[in-house]
Amino acid sequence: MTRRVRSYHEVADPGAEDILAQVGDxxxxxxxxxxxxxxxxxxxxxxxxxxxxxxxxxxxxxxxARGLRVGAADGDIHGPSLARMLGAERxxxxxxxxxxxxxxxxxxxFVMSMDLLLESDDAPVRWREPAMGGFVWQSTLETGAxxxxxxxxxxxxxxxxxxxxxxxSDKLERITGLLPRxxxxxxxxxxxxxARSVVARSARAAREAGIAEVxxxxxxxxxxxxxxxxxxxxxxxxxxxxxxESAGLPIWAEIPFDPRLAAETDAGRPVVLAEPASAAAxxxxxxxxxxx
Amino acid sequence: xxxxxxxxxxxxxxxxxxxxxxxxxxxxxxxxxxxxEMALLTNPMETRLVSGLGIEIGGRTVPAQPMELVRSSxxxxxxxxxxDAAPETADRPATPGTxxxxxxxxxxxxNVPAFVRGMVKRIYGEYAVERGIAEITPQVMDxxxxxxxxxxx
Numbered sequence: 001m002t003r004r005v006r007s008y009h010e011v012a013d014p015g016a017e018d019i020l021a022q023v024g025d026x027x028x029x030x031x032x033x034x035x036x037x038x039x040x041x042x043x044x045x046x047x048x049x050x051x052x053x054x055x056x057x058x059x060x061x062x063x064x065a066r067g068l069r070v071g072a073a074d075g076d077i078h079g080p081s082l083a084r085m086l087g088a089e090r091x092x093x094x095x096x097x098x099x100x101x102x103x104x105x106x107x108x109x110f111v112m113s114m115d116l117l118l119e120s121d122d123a124p125v126r127w128r129e130p131a132m133g134g135f136v137w138q139s140t141l142e143t144g145a146x147x148x149x150x151x152x153x154x155x156x157x158x159x160x161x162x163x164x165x166x167x168x169s170d171k172l173e174r175i176t177g178l179l180p181r182x183x184x185x186x187x188x189x190x191x192x193x194x195a196r197s198v199v200a201r202s203a204r205a206a207r208e209a210g211i212a213e214v215x216x217x218x219x220x221x222x223x224x225x226x227x228x229x230x231x232x233x234x235x236x237x238x239x240x241x242x243x244x245e246s247a248g249l250p251i252w253a254e255i256p257f258d259p260r261l262a263a264e265t266d267a268g269r270p271v272v273l274a275e276p277a278s279a280a281a282x283x284x285x286x287x288x289x290x291x292x
Numbered sequence: 293x294x295x296x297x298x299x300x301x302x303x304x305x306x307x308x309x310x311x312x313x314x315x316x317x318x319x320x321x322x323x324x325x326x327x328x329e330m331a332l333l334t335n336p337m338e339t340r341l342v343s344g345l346g347i348e349i350g351g352r353t354v355p356a357q358p359m360e361l362v363r364s365s366x367x368x369x370x371x372x373x374x375x376d377a378a379p380e381t382a383d384r385p386a387t388p389g390t391x392x393x394x395x396x397x398x399x400x401x402x403n404v405p406a407f408v409r410g411m412v413k414r415i416y417g418e419y420a421v422e423r424g425i426a427e428i429t430p431q432v433m434d435x436x437x438x439x440x441x442x443x444x445x
Contacts, residue, residue: 003298005296005298006296008294011294011296011303013294013303018351019293019347019349022346022347022348022352023345023347025356026346029356090373091372092372092373092374092375093374093375094374094375095358095374095375095376095410095411099358099359100358100359100374114362114366117362117366117370117373117407118366118368118369118370118373119368119369119370119371120370123368124368125366125368126366126367126368127365127366127367128364128365128367129340129367130315130336130337130339136337136341137337137340137341137344138344140341140345141340141344141361141365144344144345144346144361145361145362145365147346148346148358148359148360148361148362149359149362152358152359153358153359
């Protein structure tokens with residue numbers, strides 16, 4: 001006679017550890033936190049080095065400069081830079097009854113980033129780990145860290161929470177699985193032919209995740225000569241439009257290359273505040289206006 | 293994750309959890325029908341995978357602390373990243389006037405990374421207060437680690 005043992009779903013008792021309930025609690029905590037946020041806006045990119053974090057920092061600063069209450073969460077766990085770009089200093093974060101108090105950035109932006117937790121500027125994000133198997137648990141740990149950065153911070157009521165995503169379309173899927181809602185996604189890219197498939201992949205992931213508003217932000221589109229004032233395309237002059245068409249996305253912003261954008265933002269002075277009249281700043285301020 | 297006692301066809305109940313401190317975890321389950329016990333043993337990699345989910349086998353005995361996963365897992369965290377983790381707080385009782393720390397326990401607490409020391413001290417303090425323990429000793433800390441599932445603390 002064959003013995004039949006009941007399967008998981010045939011056993012109604014959740015078990016003493018009730019892992020599903022614990023995971024459910026985490027989700028509830030995150031949902032409760034985001035319930036106090038008017039709009040959750042993510043800034044992502046299919047690949048790195050396209051200026052995603054600088055766009056995120058400037059959008060957050062521009063929104064705060066309009067008088068909105070803005071939070072900025074650095075989802076780039078292993079490459080954190082948002083705190084520095086928003087001028088938030090590394091100092092002890094208060095642990096209150098409602099969670100960790102975020103750091104204060106320029107224009108009153110509330111900031112949380114792994115950057116703020118590291119022992120020094122040059123310290124890498126390194127985890128206490130068993131000798132083997134990092135590939136098994138590291139991704140889980142990073143997602144857990146991102147959840148805590150969003151859910152365990154006492155953001156308070158916010159008009160907008162800007163989330164700077166780590167590069168990669170896979171990361172986009174991870175965060176859309178984690179967040180109970182994501183109202184808008186700005187996909188940052190350079191308008192290069194090489195970015196075409198990367199952008200298309202990210203756009204598809206965003207559509208499949210059901211994000212209501214998704215748009216393309218073409219960065220470093222052109223360069224204006226300071227001597228003759230002539231504008232020169234850095235990539236194919238029609239590259240942004242071609243990318244947007246092939247990915248089926250609207251163009252939300254075309255940001256010209258401006259050394260001041262990187263220099264000022266890297267120094268903790270977002271260009272939208274430091275050089276608001278510059279063409280790059282104007283494009284970023286207009287982009288931010290979409291999320292106000 | 294559920295454990296089913298096959299002869300009784302009953303879900304086994306969580307009984308106790310032990311954390312030897314070497315990254316492994318032992319969780320004991322008992323069948324409410326026949327009383328048979330079994331132990332789940334996880335290696336450091338498996339223990340880390342579970343803790344990375346922010347869950348505790350056997351259920352939570354203390355509420356989740358703010359950013360406890362990051363604070364207990366980040367090896368390169370700054371000692372003063374959190375106000376309750378400032379080194380100078382280490383010598384103050386977690387609950388002034390109610391719980392004392394033995395010298396041995398203070399010494400052991402000093403070995404906890406500063407990044408998480410404040411949080412760990414508070415948890416041990418609350419554990420002692422809830423159980424009417426007047427002084428925290430290394431033995432109390434061992435028991436708390438087991439009871440609360442404080443992996444690596």
